[in-house]
Amino acid sequence: MVRKLGLSFYERGTLEVARDLLGRTLCRRVPGGAVLRGRILEAEAYDGPEDRASHASRGPTARNAPMFEAGGIAYVYLVYGVHHCLNVVTGPRGYPAAVLLRGAESPDGAASAVGPGRLTRAFRVDRGLDGASLLGPHLWLEEGEPVPDRIVRRTPRIGVDYAGAWARKRYRFMVVG
DNA sequence: GGTGCGATTGCA
DNA sequence: GCAATCGCACCA
Structure with missing residues (x-):
């Protein structure tokens, strides 16, 4: 029996959630009804208003509004157009x-x-899912298979060199192998 | 109303 | 090494 992750999974510290996302199953129901599934292998935390690497570091805007909502929803944006x-x-x-x-x-x-x-691209996610519930019919996570610490690696985040000291924090979690 | 650029990728 | 490509943050 597969279990959909509930609100309590998301309403925790960002770093804790990032680590815990590894091995969970990302599920996406596409138009037409088919469900795409795959285990999460890599995740990066963006934590709070002080985090210079985060879109939220300059306060709330139209784009980053979902980040200020309670956990359990998606934030989808377009990079580099x-x-x-x-x-x-x-x-x-x-x-x-x-x-x-x-x-x-x-x-x-x-x-x-x-x-x-x-x-x-693989999961056919676009801005139509921005702000969507992660407990809803289009996008959700299932329990999956938790990953043991010995195959988890922590590194600095990618592509955020502009963020000074925040760029060096090891907020990236990945499964090795 | 104008401008500069990014939490990236793929190809030369 | 660099173009693609556009929403948006910021300034005027």
């Missing part, structure tokens, strides 16, 4: 935090979809 990025919003309402999903197994089980843009 080309790729969509999928985030899992975490923590309580008013505290801007989210986890960027950077890699997962491909739904077809073949190769892995590593890279935030590749992941959203």
Whole structure:
């Protein structure tokens, strides 16, 4: 029996959720009814208003509004005018935090979809899902198979060199192998 | 109303 | 090494 992760999974500290996302099953019901599934392999935490790498570091805007909502919804945005990025919003309402999903197994089980843009393409996620509930019919997570610490690696985040000391924090979690 | 650029990727 | 491509943050 597969279990959909509930609100209590998301309403925790961002770093804790990021680590715990590894091994969980990302599920996406596409138009037509088919469900795409794949285990999450890589995730990055963006934690609070002080985090200079976070879109929320300059206060609430139209784009980052979902980050300020309570955990359990998606935050989807377009980077470089080309790729969509999928985030899992975490923590309580008013505290801007989210986890960027950077890699997962491909739904077809073949190769892995590593890279935030590749992941959203593989799971057909776009801005139509911005703000969508992660307990709803279009996008959700299932329990999956938790990953032991010995195959988890922590590194600084990718592509945020502009963020000073925040760029060096080890907020990226990935499954090795 | 104008401008500069990004939580990336793929190809030369 | 660099183009693609556009929403949005910020300034006027």
